[in-house]
Amino acid sequence: MRTLVLGGTRSGKSGYAEALLPADAPVRYAATARRRPDDLEWEARIARHAARRPACWTTVEEPDLVAELARGGPLLIDDLATWLTGVLDDTEAWEAPTTPPGVEDAVATLVESVRQARSEASCVLVSAEVGLGVVPATRAGRLFRDELGALNAALAEVCDEVVLLVAGLPLRLKGP
Numbered sequence: 680m681r682t683l684v685l686g687g688t689r690s691g692k693s694g695y696a697e698a699l700l701p702a703d704a705p706v707r708y709a710a711t712a713r714r715r716p717d718d719l720e721w722e723a724r725i726a727r728h729a730a731r732r733p734a735c736w737t738t739v740e741e742p743d744l745v746a747e748l749a750r751g752g753p754l755l756i757d758d759l760a761t762w763l764t765g766v767l768d769d770t771e772a773w774e775a776p777t778t779p780p781g782v783e784d785a786v787a788t789l790v791e792s793v794r795q796a797r798s799e800a801s802c803v804l805v806s807a808e809v810g811l812g813v814v815p816a817t818r819a820g821r822l823f824r825d826e827l828g829a830l831n832a833a834l835a836e837v838c839d840e841v842v843l844l845v846a847g848l849p850l851r852l853k854g855p
Contacts, residue, residue: 685808686844702733706753709742711762751797759806794837
């Protein structure tokens, strides 16, 4: 079962996603947020997330998501917004006049890997829903919102289940 869990900031999406997987069995937790030792608040957020994970889960920081998906077994990817931020950083997309081809390539490869993920393995993906608010005032903000919206839509198409968290409440958009 491939499940996409969407939600806004502090909507409960990560906690909900974590509860979909067994707390008493091995799970790989692909943590996509890049560490920033000079940002104490960011490091504290990462630490809070890590502290609530069961001891039998393995955290993989800055993971190769395609490789993790190919391994099979229970996998939680949290989250795709920070993964996409890394892709936009790595392709220098923020200041480019148009979106570099590397962004589309990375997204297409990830979506295909999710589509091909082993059916016997639980795969839970977490992503931010950023398309419900105001239009960002900057090109970088619009780039991020647009690219994440397209990524979320492509993943929703290949996932078996899609859930949207609003104010801590899950709304089933697709699936059983």
